[in-house]
Amino acid sequence: MTKLLPKNFVLGGATAAYQAEGATKEDGKGKVAWDDFLEKQGRFKADPASDFYHRYPEDLELCEKFGVDGIRISIAWSRIFPNGNDQEPNPLGVKFYHDLFKECHKRQVEPYVTLHHFDTPDTLHKEGDFLNLDTVEAFARYADFCFKEYEGEVTKWFTFNEVWPVSSCQYLTGTFPPGIRFDYSKVVQSMHNIMLAHARALNLFKEKGYAGQCGIIHSLETKYPYNRDSIDDQRAAELADTLSNKFLLDATFLGEYQEATWNNIQEILRSNDAHIEVPYEDIVEMKQAASQLDYLGINQYQSSFFRSYKGDNDIHHNGTGEKGTSVFKLKGVGEAMFDMAIPRTDWDWLIYPKGLYDMIMRVKNDYRNYKEIFITENGMGYKDDFEDGVINDTPRIEYIKQHLEAVSDAIRDGANVNGYFLWSLMDVFSWSNGYNKRYGLFYVDFESQQRYPKQSAYWWKELHQTRELK
Template sequence: MLHNITIRLPEQVPPNISDERFGINGIRVSIAWTRIFPEGTGQVNPEGVQFYHDLFSACHAHGVEPFVTLHHFDTPLPLFEAGEFLNRDTIDAFVEYARFCFEEYAGEVTYWTTFNEIWADATNHYIEGTFPGGEKAQLHKCFQCEHNMMLAHARAVLAFKEGGHPGKIGVIQSLEYKYPLDENDPADIAAAKNEDVLQNQFLLDATFRGDYAPDTLEIAQRLTAVSGGELDIREEDLDIMRAAAKVNDYLGVNNYQCRFLKAYDGENDLHHNGTGEKGTDRFHLAGVGERVNKPGIPTTDWDWIIYPKGLFDLLVRIKLQYPNYKQIFITENGMGYKDALVDGFVDDAPRIDYVRQHLRWLLKAMELGVNVGGYFMWSLQDQFSWTNGYNKRYGFFYVDYETQRRIPKASAYWFKTVAETRRID
């Protein structure tokens, strides 16, 4: 199960972890860079350092393995103002922060993740404009950010291995299978390929190859030119990335939906549905394509497509295209919903069905030989969403934000049975 802590944690540690009725044996936790280095570099905050010692100790006391992420959309403000990961100085700062954490928490953390969702970080900053800066349709900045963050990942992986630290290290990518709306239309096929490279293949190549396949690079350079830029990819970058690709221990896959694409030759028209007003999301990206819904396939109130087979197709694709992969963890999968607390209980049957169907397709992928090390549900409890606030609830536990009371939803009891029986009903 998964939980990324964004609400009043210090006096609540660990509110749901300690409820051992629900069989929680793993939890995703992010270290806040600024809690360790308030300015991103330089002076260390000892109280912040101790906070995570206490948190990891609490996890272990309850038999819960912490999977620890170093960066989850939270670059320190001074580094953000200096250009974020478009500035190569931020790469250096990240690697030093990573080294500190590896040494400080050695023996307490077995599973390390460098970044959570490089694509989401890049697209929300430079394509969809939902993160600070609010830039839209800047394809060249998106690709450059992805490359630079993967270089930072590679350098951190090598620092971890060269330091001889115990445990494993990987990266979490936000991946969505891309289907052409019309499988017989070359233009729709091209649109699906464009967005696949933008979100998936560029990052998967960097993860498992350490460089970019010719077709990946050709599409990336063409799309970069659409917004008037060019890529800065240096041979010394690729040397580092190739070395890291050989020793990367696992890939975390965050997957909620797939996408259907059709050809598009108009102007940029981008609007993120962050309110749950169904039908308001628009993604028409010049040079790439248009995201569309496919008749007969349901969507959530936030216009996210519910198509569990997409997870299966994605995992099998990774196995076939990157045979050197070692292990995959499903590090996020879940359903945002407008949950209602009625008479002290939340009946979230749609969430149960969503998770059930995804677990079934995950099992099919495993039966075909995909090496899956574990599954993390997003999320253990309701929490803040970076682009949707608090009204989009994902948790197995309902959170009353006024009182901080946690109430198990129907899905918590259902998943408890799955965890205990290792069977999907």
């Protein structure tokens, strides 16, 4: 039986400033920590990336032609305030986003704008990023500026993209700058402080009566026990879920941490000789924001299966697409399993659409004050073959179709999900994979910067016209 998507369901494409724009040193843009971090690694850099900074009119024209009616864009904080907390904004950076949003509306593509997508200005990052409460305040000031400056041009805002990956990749896996590994105090404190920054920005948005709506985006991977009959594996999955999902969902929708959540976090922290500080004043701000949140963005690419593990921390990040090389063992939590009877990508990401359905329903059932959900990222990294301008990416089409079917099922079962944003609109730079991991509807030749629609783009266009998942 063919499943249908609602008539007004947004079919969008997702991007991020640092991954798409390029132009990292143009028109007064300030440095971000990634600039030096990538240069030190010497593997790849984010310039020119997809050259969205200069070619956005072409990309938005493709959106209009192929039925992409919403676009996730992030504002590069360091284009607006080059050092993060400058007294005056950079006029060329401010103008760029005015021009970009004008082109969006010209092409009838609604902009959904994220304020922070992994790119804190370098000056603030060197001072501790969100471990430093001065960065929390600087972010709120930057957010308030954007809300006011682009009012009328942007009505859909997100404060942060993927709080868990920001904190865990900076301080657990070491794959993001500053490249620290296994510091659980920093991981959890960073998450809490980012949620405080989100709350402060959202409260400003509501207090000042800006037009539009504002939410936050979380990366939410459903965690399952590897052996569903094993009490130890069930506990490992629960702890993994608390660390990466429940801690943030509680902060988002409740403004505080439930007793079971807090107890699990403390158990993980004790296992790793770690601690965090959560002042009462933070909870007051977070509760105020929780009652005013307009929507949640869910990013999900895979689900995880955990089994009990009693050893030390051991992580190997598969950043090359060498299938079978991933290792993810967390002391005091559990071990993620990859070699299972479930399809997976070359990067060991398990393809399990039911996980998306389960997470949507979990939010609906566990946090009754939620209002609206968008799937803000979902997609398949793939080594696309370019053959005379033809890119047959049938596996990506099947991946998208299966996950949209999961969304359709959740809508049928009462969840208020109003849009799906494919990661990514066009091929972009990947933080830890460079350019060999492609996600886009549109193939980018990174040398010539030419765009080529993939088979998935033509499938998407038909989906947009018919709303039929066939």
